[in-house]
Amino acid sequence: MTRAKDYQPRPEDKFSFGLWTVGNRGRDPFGDFVRPVMAPNDIVAMLAEVGAWGVNLHDNDLVPIDASAAERDSIVRSFKKACEANGLVVPMVTVSLFFHPIFRDGAFTANDPEVRAYAVQKTMRAMDIGAELGAKIFVLWGGREGVETDACRPAEEAVKRLREAINYLCRYSLDRGYGMKFALEAKPNEPRADIYMSTTGSYLGFIPTLDHPEMAGVNPEMAHEHMSGLNFMHAVAQAWEAGKLFHIDLNDQMPGRYDQDLRFGSANLKAAFWLVKFLEDVHYDGPRHFDAHAYRTEDYEGVKDFARGCMRTYLILKDKACLWNHDREIQGILAEISSDGNAPKIGKYSSEGASRLLNHVFDKEKILQKRLPYERLDQLTVDLLLGVR
Numbered sequence: 001m002t003r004a005k006d007y008q009p010r011p012e013d014k015f016s017f018g019l020w021t022v023g024n025r026g027r028d029p030f031g032d033f034v035r036p037v038m039a040p041n042d043i044v045a046m047l048a049e050v051g052a053w054g055v056n057l058h059d060n061d062l063v064p065i066d067a068s069a070a071e072r073d074s075i076v077r078s079f080k081k082a083c084e085a086n087g088l089v090v091p092m093v094t095v096s097l098f099f100h101p102i103f104r105d106g107a108f109t110a111n112d113p114e115v116r117a118y119a120v121q122k123t124m125r126a127m128d129i130g131a132e133l134g135a136k137i138f139v140l141w142g143g144r145e146g147v148e149t150d151a152c153r154p155a156e157e158a159v160k161r162l163r164e165a166i167n168y169l170c171r172y173s174l175d176r177g178y179g180m181k182f183a184l185e186a187k188p189n190e191p192r193a194d195i196y197m198s199t200t201g202s203y204l205g206f207i208p209t210l211d212h213p214e215m216a217g218v219n220p221e222m223a224h225e226h227m228s229g230l231n232f233m234h235a236v237a238q239a240w241e242a243g244k245l246f247h248i249d250l251n252d253q254m255p256g257r258y259d260q261d262l263r264f265g266s267a268n269l270k271a272a273f274w275l276v277k278f279l280e281d282v283h284y285d286g287p288r289h290f291d292a293h294a295y296r297t298e299d300y301e302g303v304k305d306f307a308r309g310c311m312r313t314y315l316i317l318k319d320k321a322c323l324w325n326h327d328r329e330i331q332g333i334l335a336e337i338s339s340d341g342n343a344p345k346i347g348k349y350s351s352e353g354a355s356r357l358l359n360h361v362f363d364k365e366k367i368l369q370k371r372l373p374y375e376r377l378d379q380l381t382v383d384l385l386l387g388v389r
Contacts, residue, residue, distance in 0.1 A: 007315040009051040015311045016054030016091055016289045019043050019061035021261075022303050026296040034296055035303070040075075041082040046300070048086035050307045054287055055088050056135075058096040059126035065100060076132055083133070091137055091287045092183070092247055093130030095123045098143030098191065108165035109145045109158040109196060120165055124172055131178045137247050137287070138173075139219045140166070141185035146192030158196050163209060170212040183219035183246040188228040190259050200225065200235040204242055217246030221291060222275070223253035223261055226268065233275045240282055248279075250310070251292035261292045263306055265313035273385060276314055277321035288314065323384055333377050341370075 009015050023043050026034035038046070040062050047055055062079055063072045083090060097107035097119050105111055107119035123140075130138055145162065147153070166182065173180045184207070188198040197203050200220045207216045218239045225232040239245040252262035252272065265272040279288070294306035324330060344360045347353070383389035 005319070007312045007319075009053070009311040009315065011053050013311070013315070014053050014091075014285075014287045015051075015314070016056055016287045017047055017052055017307060017310075018056040018058075018289070018291060020058060021290060021292055022046060022294075022307055023061070024293040026294075026298075028296065031296070035298075035300060038300065040079055044079070044082045044086050044088055046304065047307070048088055050304050051311065052307065053089065054091045054289075055083065056090065056092040056094070056139075056287075056289060058094050059122070059129055060096045060099070063129065065096075072129075076129055080133055090130070090133040090135045092139055092289065093126060093133065093135040093137075094139040094141065095126035097122065098141075103144045105152070106142070106144045106146065106158075106192075108142065109153070109161045111153055116161060116165070120168055123165075123169055127169070127173065127176075127178060127180060130180065131176065136180055137183055138169075138180045139183045139185055139247060141187070141219075142196065143187070143191055145197070146189075146195035148193045150194075155196070159206070162196065163206070166216065167211045170210070170215045173215070174212070180215075181246050182216045184216060185219040185221060185224070185249070187221070187224040187259075190227075199228070199230065200239055204239060204244060207244065217244035219247040219249060220245070221249035221251065222264075222271075223249075223251045223259055223291075226253040226255050226271070227257070227259060229255045232271060233278050236275065237278060240278075240284070245284065245286065247286055247289065248284075249289055249291035250275075250314070251290065263292055263294070263313070264290055264310040265317065266309075269385060270381070272313065273317050273320060273381075276317040277324065280318055280321050281325070320384055323389075324381065327380065327384065327389070330377065330380050333373055333380075337370075337372055 019040050023038050023040070024035075025037065040057070044055055063075050067075065097103055102115060102118065103110070105115065108116060110116050110119070127138055142162070145158070169182065184197070184203045186197050186200050186203055187195050189195055197206060200218050203218050207213050207218075210216055220232065220235050220239060222232045225235050236245060236248065250264045252264055252267040253260050254267050260267075290307070290310040292306070292310060294303045298306065344357050345353070346357070380389065
């Protein structure tokens, strides 16, 4: 077992929420707000009450888009004091390049050069806020970086524009000594019909083309991969193996639906289990950020229930992962299906090794007699998750 069964969050769990998540007022395309505005400093107090470790924000979650320099400085100072008073850190900051109508055709990839320049300026100023608050991770989600029709621009030109912007921002961070890493977040669609860099894998292919690839990684989001029916844990594993898992957004989502941002583990419990197991097995040490929203039916007491539920489910699944890793029958099956037998060693290529492999005689019939009891393995997992094992 990983802990006593109180499942209460602790600072070492590194659970974080965004101002936009617990502060979400429940508006949707078909209905207006159902919860009153909650000030950022009050959100910090709420997160401290439920046991969170960190709070994240877009620039305009905290500072209004047209605030004066004096107003900006006053707001940031007050927020920093609120975080310190409540024992919360700000691990990540991001920028809103999607809400204001000026970004109707995108931000970094927009056809209008003035819009592209404004998007870079706005991002630089958001980085300034993040640096002042102590954030070392800067997430970039291109929510409007896409198209309704490919007639509007060559797709390769959009990639070039995106690269130019991120290269510029990397240099700005280096010039200012911010020490920030950029976590790039993918999504297949919504709010645009087709968004550039639609999957985590797309960004993993793009990052090596940057001037400073060491400064860029990914911020995979569970709902974004599940929207298109993909396996989120596989995307996270690929990012981890590449050394590019800089941040992660946890929530839940029914495949094929609009972006739901459901409470973590509330829709696809087995998928959530495999994800938690992976993160814990590889000792991921970054923030575990819940980018999700409470149901529209809830008041702010219900929002607290939502936040506590996200963290509680993660900790329960962490406990289940520990049980899975120590279950004798499960581990016995894993050892059986992975046994070496008479398999020749592959490893690093050599001419001698290649000759041995070419001369090896494989007994295909004997290989086919080896059982692969995946039905049993999966049912044991289900039994464990359902609490009967």
